[in-house]
Amino acid sequence: MDSDRVVLDEADIARAIRRIAHEIVEKAKGPEDLLLLGIPTRGVFLAQRIADAITTIEGVQVPCGALDITLYRDDLRLRTVRALESTLIPTSGIDGLTIVLVDDVLFSGRTIRAALDALNDLGRPAAVRLAVLVDRGHRELPIRPDYVGKNLPTSLAENVRVLLAEVDGADSIEIIGGGT
Amino acid sequence: MSSQVLKSVHPFGEEAVDIVIDDGLIVAIVAPGSGVGDVIFECADLIALPGFVDLHTHLREPGREDAETILTGSQAAALGGFTCVHAMANTSPVADTAGVVEQVWRRGIETGLVNIRPVGAVTVGLAGKQLAELGAMAQSAALVRVFSDDGKCVHDPLLMRRALEYVKAFDGVVAQHAQDPRLTEDAQMNEGVLSGQLGLAGWPAVAEESIIARDVLLAKHVGSRLHVCHLSTAGSVDVIRWAKARGINVTAEVAPHHLLLTEDLVASYDPMYKVNPPLRRLDDVTALRQAVADGTVDIIATDHAPHPHEDKDCEWAAAAMGMLGLETAFSIALLTLVEPGLLTWRELADRMSIAPAKIGRVSDQGRDLAVGEPANITVVNPRARTVVDPTRMASKSRNTPYAGMELPGQVMHVFYSGRCTVRDGELA
Amino acid sequence: MQHLLSAADLSTEEAVLILDTAAQLAEVTDRSVKKLPTLRGRTVVNLFFEDSTRTRISFEVAAKRLSADVINFAAKGSSLSKGESLKDTALTLEAMGADAVVIRHGASGAPHRLAASSWTGCSVINAGDGTHEHPTQALLDAYTIRRHLAGGTGDLSGLSVAIVGDILHSRVARSNVLLLKTLGASVTVVAPPTLLPYGVDSWPCSVSYDIDSVLPQVDAVMMLRVQAERMQAAFFPSALEYSRLYGLDSDRFTLLPDHAIVLHPGPMNRGMEISADVADETRSVIVEQVANGVSVRMAVLYLLLGGMAEVE
Numbered sequence: 001m002d003s004d005r006v007v008l009d010e011a012d013i014a015r016a017i018r019r020i021a022h023e024i025v026e027k028a029k030g031p032e033d034l035l036l037l038g039i040p041t042r043g044v045f046l047a048q049r050i051a052d053a054i055t056t057i058e059g060v061q062v063p064c065g066a067l068d069i070t071l072y073r074d075d076l077r078l079r080t081v082r083a084l085e086s087t088l089i090p091t092s093g094i095d096g097l098t099i100v101l102v103d104d105v106l107f108s109g110r111t112i113r114a115a116l117d118a119l120n121d122l123g124r125p126a127a128v129r130l131a132v133l134v135d136r137g138h139r140e141l142p143i144r145p146d147y148v149g150k151n152l153p154t155s156l157a158e159n160v161r162v163l164l165a166e167v168d169g170a171d172s173i174e175i176i177g178g179g180t
Numbered sequence: 181m182s183s184q185v186l187k188s189v190h191p192f193g194e195e196a197v198d199i200v201i202d203d204g205l206i207v208a209i210v211a212p213g214s215g216v217g218d219v220i221f222e223c224a225d226l227i228a229l230p231g232f233v234d235l236h237t238h239l240r241e242p243g244r245e246d247a248e249t250i251l252t253g254s255q256a257a258a259l260g261g262f263t264c265v266h267a268m269a270n271t272s273p274v275a276d277t278a279g280v281v282e283q284v285w286r287r288g289i290e291t292g293l294v295n296i297r298p299v300g301a302v303t304v305g306l307a308g309k310q311l312a313e314l315g316a317m318a319q320s321a322a323l324v325r326v327f328s329d330d331g332k333c334v335h336d337p338l339l340m341r342r343a344l345e346y347v348k349a350f351d352g353v354v355a356q357h358a359q360d361p362r363l364t365e366d367a368q369m370n371e372g373v374l375s376g377q378l379g380l381a382g383w384p385a386v387a388e389e390s391i392i393a394r395d396v397l398l399a400k401h402v403g404s405r406l407h408v409c410h411l412s413t414a415g416s417v418d419v420i421r422w423a424k425a426r427g428i429n430v431t432a433e434v435a436p437h438h439l440l441l442t443e444d445l446v447a448s449y450d451p452m453y454k455v456n457p458p459l460r461r462l463d464d465v466t467a468l469r470q471a472v473a474d475g476t477v478d479i480i481a482t483d484h485a486p487h488p489h490e491d492k493d494c495e496w497a498a499a500a501m502g503m504l505g506l507e508t509a510f511s512i513a514l515l516t517l518v519e520p521g522l523l524t525w526r527e528l529a530d531r532m533s534i535a536p537a538k539i540g541r542v543s544d545q546g547r548d549l550a551v552g553e554p555a556n557i558t559v560v561n562p563r564a565r566t567v568v569d570p571t572r573m574a575s576k577s578r579n580t581p582y583a584g585m586e587l588p589g590q591v592m593h594v595f596y597s598g599r600c601t602v603r604d605g606e607l608a
Numbered sequence: 609m610q611h612l613l614s615a616a617d618l619s620t621e622e623a624v625l626i627l628d629t630a631a632q633l634a635e636v637t638d639r640s641v642k643k644l645p646t647l648r649g650r651t652v653v654n655l656f657f658e659d660s661t662r663t664r665i666s667f668e669v670a671a672k673r674l675s676a677d678v679i680n681f682a683a684k685g686s687s688l689s690k691g692e693s694l695k696d697t698a699l700t701l702e703a704m705g706a707d708a709v710v711i712r713h714g715a716s717g718a719p720h721r722l723a724a725s726s727w728t729g730c731s732v733i734n735a736g737d738g739t740h741e742h743p744t745q746a747l748l749d750a751y752t753i754r755r756h757l758a759g760g761t762g763d764l765s766g767l768s769v770a771i772v773g774d775i776l777h778s779r780v781a782r783s784n785v786l787l788l789k790t791l792g793a794s795v796t797v798v799a800p801p802t803l804l805p806y807g808v809d810s811w812p813c814s815v816s817y818d819i820d821s822v823l824p825q826v827d828a829v830m831m832l833r834v835q836a837e838r839m840q841a842a843f844f845p846s847a848l849e850y851s852r853l854y855g856l857d858s859d860r861f862t863l864l865p866d867h868a869i870v871l872h873p874g875p876m877n878r879g880m881e882i883s884a885d886v887a888d889e890t891r892s893v894i895v896e897q898v899a900n901g902v903s904v905r906m907a908v909l910y911l912l913l914g915g916m917a918e919v920e
Contacts, residue, residue, distance in 0.1 A: 068632070071646040071674075071910070081915030083625060084632040121641040368716075376805030379716035379740030379782060384806075448724070449717030493725075495694050497715035497738065 008150055008173035013133070016149030017046070020131050021053035023147050028098055031060045033126070035094060037067040039103045039115055040085035045166040046133060047102035065089050067101070072114035087118075094123040100147075104162040106132040109143035134173060136160045154178070182218035183207070184600065186593070189223035189559060191549045193525035199228060201555040204598035209551055221593055221603070223559055229529045231263025231556035231596060233536040233545050235326065235355070235433060236409060236481035237506065239265070239296070241287065242280070243272025248486035248576045250284065253506070254293035255574035256484070258601040260506040261558035261591040264295040264537065264545040265484075269306070270331040276301035276312035278320035285322035293601050297540055300324040302343050302354060306332050311343060318350040325541040328355035330409055331456070333391060335361050340395060344404035351541060353431075355407040356395050358416070359457065363387035368497060370443045370458045378447060380496065383458045385413040392416050396423035396430050407539055408432040410483050412457035414467035421476045431539050433481035434468050436512035437503055441465075441581060451492045451499030452581050455485070472531055473522035479536040482509045486577030504580040507573050511587035514562060519588060544597075555598040564590035574607065611723045611732040612908055615743045615786040623790050624763055627751050629907035630900070631760060636673060637903065647676035650913050653706040655697060656735075657683045657713045662874060662898070663735050663745075667710045670905035676913070679706070694718060698727035706730050708913055716740035731912045739777045745873050746783035748904040750791055752897050753828050756869050765792035770822050771813075772798040772854060773832030773881050776805050776843075780873045781832060785813050796822050800854065802843045803834075819854055823863040830871040831856050831882045847880060857883040869893050 008016070028034055031054055038047030044066045051064040068085040076082075101115050112130060119128060131147035136154045150173070152160060158178030165171050183202040190196050191209075198215025200208035208215065234257065240248035248256075250267075257265045267284050269275035275284060281298035288296025300317035304310045306329045317324040327347060334340045334356060343354050364387045369375050371382025392408055396419065399406035411417060411434050420432045437455060442462050445453040453459060471477040485502025492499050513532060517523040523531065537546025547553040567586045570578040594602035601608055609622065618626070636642055652671040654664050664680065671678045683697055694713070701709060708731040711719050716738030723732040736742040750764065758764055769788055775781045775797045788795045795813035797804065808815055816822050823829060834854075836847045844850045851857075856870065864870075870882075870892040878884045886892060 071644045071914075076646065076914050077916050079915055081911050084629050084910075086632065087635060117645065121643070122639060371806050373807030373810045376807045376811075377782070379738050379779060381739075382806055449720045450724070493695060495713065495715040495718040495721050497717075498694075 005175045006172050007152060007175055010171040013149070013171045013173065016133060017049050018053050020147045020149060021050050021057055024050065024100055024129070024131065025054055025058055027129075027146070031058050031062050033097050034062050035090065035097045035099050036062060036064045037099055037101055038064070039101060039111060040066055040068050041167060042162055042164050043103040045164050046104060050102060050131065063090055067115055067118055069111060069114040069118050072117045074110055074114065089122060094119065094125050097125050098127045098129065099125045100129045100131050102131045104133050105160050106130070106135045106145050107138055109139045109141035112143050113141050133162060134160055184219040184221065184595070185215040185217035186221050186223045186228060186557070186559060187215060188212040189226055189228040191228045192529060193227045196224075199549070199557070201557070201595060201598050204555055206549065206551055206553050206555050209549070221559070223593070225563070226559050226561050226592055227525060228549055229261075229525065229558050229560065230533040230546055230549060231558045231594065232261045232510065232532045233540065233542060234262050234265040234482050234484070234506065234509070235407075235479060235536040235540055236330070236435070237265040237267055237484045238270070238486065238502070239267045239284070240271065240486055242283065246488045246576070250287040250296065251291050252574060252576040253484070253486070254288070254291045254296065255607055256504075256506040258293045258594050258596070258607065259574050259591060259605075260508070261510050261560065261594055262294055262506060263556040263558070263594065263596040264297060264542055265506070266297045266299050266326055266540055268330045269299045269301040269328060274301050274305050275299065276304050276306070278313065278316040281317050281322040281324050282320050292599070294596055295542065295545060297326070297542060298322045298324055299330070299355070300327045302327045302329045302334050303339065308332060308335055308339065311339065311346065314343070314346055314352065315350065318352055325350070325352050326355055326407070326539070327352055328357065328409065330355065330357045333357050333359040333361060335391075337394060337398070341398050341402060344399055344406060345402045348404055353405045353407045353539060355409050356391065357409050358388045358391035358395065360387040360391050363390075367458075368454070369446045370460045372443065372461065374443055374447065378449070380446070385415050385460070388413055388457055389415040389419055392419045396420070396428050399430055400426065400428045404429065406430045410435045410438065410457055410481070411468060411471070411477060412438050412460050412464060414464045417467045417471040417476055420471070424476065431478040431535070432476070433479045434472060434477045435483040436480060436505055436509045437581060439465060439469055439472070439516040440512055445581070449496045451494065451496050452503070452579060454496060454499050454501050455503050456501040469516055469520075469522055472517055478531070479539065480509065480513055480531050481536065482506050486575050487579050488577060492579050502579070504573065504575050504577060507575065508568060508580060508582050508587065510560060510591055511589045514589040515587060518562070555595050557595045558591060559593040561590045561592050562588065564588070566590055609912055612743055612912065613719050613723055613732065613734045614741050615746050615783040615790070618743075618787065618790060620763060620790050620792070623747070623750070623787060626747055626904065626907050626911060627754060628761070629911060630747075630751055630903040633906045633910070634900075634903040637899065642673055643675060644673060645675050646910060647671070647674040647913055650676045650707045651679065651705060652676045652708045652710060652909065653679045653681055653701050655681045655683065655701065655709050655711045657694070657711070657718070658736070660712050660736065663712060666898070666901040667735060667905050670902050670909055673902070674906055674909055676909065679704070694722065695725070695727050698722055698725070702728040702730065708733060708909065710735045712736045714738055733908060733912065736779050738779065740779050741783045742779040743783045743787070744901070744905055744908060745780050746787040747908070748897055748901040749784055749830065749871055749873070750787055751900045751904050752871060752893050753793070753869070755900070756893060757827050757867070763792045764788060767793040767827045768796070768825055769793050770796045770798055770826045770829045771832065772819055772829060772856070774803045774834045774838065775799045775808065775832070776803045777838070778832050784830065785811055789813065796826070798822050798854070800844055800850075803838070819860065820863060823860060824865065826864065826868055828869050828871060829856065829864065830873070832873065833875065833877055834881045836877070836880065851880055855881050855883065856886050858885050861886045861889065871897060873897070
C-alpha cells in the first residue's frame with residue numbers, strides 16, 4: 001500500500017530557509033555581489049524567500065532572478081514538449097557575481113548540470129553555489145549542494161513533493177509512494 | 181460455336197426467363213428451366229441488361245501505353261459490363277486522320293473484347309485552329325460518327341459552327357468538351373468558397389455553362405446534332421433542359437463521379453480527386469442525378485481517364501486530371517440512381533446502353549433483349565457489395581477515387597456478340 | 609503538434625503558446641551567446657522550390673540558434689512539369705534522416721501532400737505554399753502586433769486589423785485572416801473586387817473596397833505586395849490607378865489613429881502599395897517583423913522538435 005508522509009511542515013520549511021540564508025551570507029562574507037537565481041517553478045519562489053530572509057538578517061536587498069533551464073535539458077526527447085518559463089537576469093548581466101542557484105529538490109543532478117550550461121551562455125560569474133530545500137540523494141552526476149534545507153534519504157520508488165504557498169496554497173514536503 | 185444458356189435470368193429486373201445465345205445472336209427466350217444449350221450460366225436472382233455502351237473512354241493507345249492500352253482498356257470495359265466503348269481522340273498521335281482511327285479500330289477488332297468505336301478529333305491536333313478531315317474519318321473502315329476535341333474545348337465559335345454543319349453530311353455528331361479556356365486559365369478545382377480557402381485557382385461553373393449555351397444556340401441555328409460531354413453543374417442542366425424544351429437537337433452525358441463525389445474531397449489535396457471538369461457541390465450532384473432521372477441528361481458516360489501512378493503521386497497542381505471509370509460505372513449508377521429510386525432497370529439500360537448507342541450511331545449495340553438481336557448482354561448481381569481494390573483492376577492505371585469504398589452491384593457475366601468475355605466477375 | 613501546415617490548424621491556446629515561447633526565445637537574440645543547445649542532433653531541411661531568400665534565412669537562423677543541423681535544399685528549376693521531384697526529394701531527405709522539413713512550394717497544398725504522404729515521417733512546416741498559406745508569417749505578424757498593441761502577452765482581443773492589397777493571390781492574407789481571428793482580433797480585408805477571392809464574404813472577416821473608410825478604425829494595417837504584372841491579367845487597369853486607390857501614402861497615413869502601426873510582409877514595392885516615406889515611418893514595424901520572424905520560427909521549431917515524437 002502506498003503511503004504519503006509529510007516530512008516537513010510549514011514551520012520546518014521556514015526554519016530551513018532562514019538557516020540557508022544565514023549560511024549564504026556567512027559563506028559569502030556579506031551580501032554584496034550576490035545573485036539568487038531560482039529554477040522554475042518552485043525554485044523561483046524559494047529564491048525570493050531566501051532573499052527576503054537575507055534582508056531580514058542583514059537589512060539589504062539581494063537581487064533575485066529566475067533561470068529557466070528547459071532549453072538546456074538532456075531529457076527533452078524523453079517527454080512531450082514543455083512550455084518555456086521565464087528567465088529573469090539583471091540587465092547588467094552575471095559577470096563577476098556570486099550566483100546561488102536555488103531549486104526545491106536535488107535528485108539526479110541533471111537539472112543543475114543544465115543550469116550550469118545555461119549560465120555559461122549568459123556570462124562568467126565569479127562563483128556558482130547551489131541551494132536546495134531537499135536533497136533526496138541518487139545523484140547521477142558529480143554535483144553536490146552547498147546549502148541544504150533537509151537531507152531526505154529516499155528509495156528510487158519514492159517521490160518527493162514540495163508544496164509552496166505561492167503555487168500550491170500551503171507549505172509542506174511529502175514523500176509519496178514506495179511504502180510496503 | 182457452342183450455344184450458351186442464361187438460366188433463370190431477369191431481363192431488366194423483370195420475370196425470370198432462360199436466354200439462349202447461339203452464333204452471336206439471341207436465339208430463344210423461354211420459360212425458366214426450359215432453355216437448352218451447351219454452356220450453362222446459372223443466373224438466379226441476376227439481372228440481364230443490354231451490354232453497356234460508353235460514349236467517352238480514354239484508351240490512351242497510341243502514345244500513352246504506360247497509362248492504358250487497347251487491350252487493358254478493353255479488359256476493364258468488359259469487366260465493367262461494357263460491350264462497346266468510344267475511344268477518345270486525344271491520343272498521341274491525335275486521332276485526327278483516317279489512318280489513326282483505322283489503326284485504333286483494327287486493334288479493337290484484334291482484341292475482340294468490346295466493340296471499339298474511335299472518336300475523331302474535330303480539329304487538327306486538337307489545336308482548335310483547323311478542321312480535321314472529318315469526312316475521311318467518317319468514310320474510313322472505322323466509320324467514325326462521333327467527333328470530339330475532348331480534353332480541349334472547340335472554343336472558336338466559327339469553327340464550332342462549321343464542325344456542326346459539316347458532320348451533317350454523314351450523320352455525325354460533335355461532342356463538345358464545354359470549357360471556356362480563358363475563364364479556366366490554370367484552373368485547379370471548382371470555383372467557390374473552398375477554392376478560395378485552399379488557394380487553388382477556381383474553375384467557375386459559368387465557364388462550362390456559357391459554352392453549352394452558345395453551342396445549343398449554334399446547333400439550333402444550323403439545325404445540327406450536338407452532344408455535350410460530362411455535364412458537371414446544375415446550371416448546365418438548366419441550359420440543356422431549356423434547349424430540349426425548344427426542340428434543339430442536343431444530347432448530354434454525365435460521368436459517374438459527378439453523380440457521387442463533391443469538391444470537399446479536394447481539401448485533402450489528394451490528386452486522386454483532380455478531374456476535368458472538376459468535382460462540384462452537392463447541389464450540382466443532386467441536380468445531375470435528377471436530370472438523368474428525367475431524361476434531360478441522356479446518358480452516363482465514364483470519362484475513363486487512366487493515368488500512371490507518377491502523374492497522381494505528386495502535388496495537386498502538377499497532377500494529371502482524370503479518374504478511372506469503366507470498372508466502377510455500373511456500381512456508381514446503381515448507388516446513385518437505381519437504389520434511390522430515380523431510375524428503373526429499363527431506364528438504366530437506356531442511359532447506359534440504348535441511348536449512347538443511338539447517339540454514337542452504333543446499330544448493333546444498345547438493342548432490346550429479344551430473339552434475333554445481337555447477343556450483347558451484361559448480367560449483373562444488384563445485391564453484391566464489393567470493396568473497391570485498385571490493385572485488382574484490369575486497367576493498367578490505378579487512379580480510382582473509390583479505393584476502399586464498399587459499392588453495391590457486381591457485373592457477373594458479359595457477352596459481346598455472343599462471346600462470353602466475363603464469367604463470374606472474371607475475364608473469361 | 610506534429611506539423612505546421614495551416615494557420616487554421618492552430619487553436620487559440622496553441623497560437624498563444626507559440627507566441628509566448630517566441631517571447632521567451634527572443635531574449636536569446638539580445639545576449640552575446642545567441643545559441644541554445646536544445647535541438648542538437650536534430651536536422652532541419654529547408655526545402656525551397658521557390659526563391660525566398662528572406663524566409664529561408666529566417667528559418668536557417670532560427671534552426672541554427674537552436675543548434676539544429678541545417679541543410680538548405682534549393683530545388684530551383686523544379687517546375688510543375690517535373691512535379692514528381694517533390695516526392696523524390698522527400699524520399700532523399702527521409703533517407704538522410706531529416707527531422708523536420710521547412711517547405712516553400714509554388715503549388716498550393718504541397719506541404720499537405722508531403723505531410724500526408726508516406727514519403728517522409730518528418731515534421732513538415734509550411735513556409736508558403738502557392739496562393740494558399742504562410743502560417744509562420746502570420747505568427748510573426750501576430751507577434752509583432754501583440755508586442756506593440758497588446759502588451760506582449762495573451763491574445764489580440766479587441767484589436768482591429770486591416771489587410772490591404774492582393775488578397776486573391778496572397779498566402780499571407782489567408783493565414784493572417786485565420787490566425788488573427790483565432791487570436792480574437794477583428795480583420796478587414798481591403799482590395800479592389802478583382803483581387804478578392806470568390807466567396808470572401810464567407811471568410812471570418814469584413815470586406816471593404818474603400819481603404820479611406822477603413823484606416824481610421826484600425827489598430828494595425830498590413831500592406832500586401834502587389835505585383836505590377838497582375839495588371840496584364842486585367843486585375844486592375846494600371847499600377848498608377850492601383851497606387852492612387854489603394855496605396856498607403858503619407859496623406860492616407862494621417863487617417864490612421866496615432867497608435868496604429870503599419871506592417872508589410874516584404875519585399876515591398878515602394879511607390880506601389882506603400883510610399884517610401886510611410887515605409888520609413890517610426891510606426892512602420894517592417895524591419896522589426898524580420899527580427900520577430902526568427903523568434904517565432906525558433907518557437908515553432910522548438911515546439912515541433914523539442915519533445916519526443918508524438919504518437920498519432
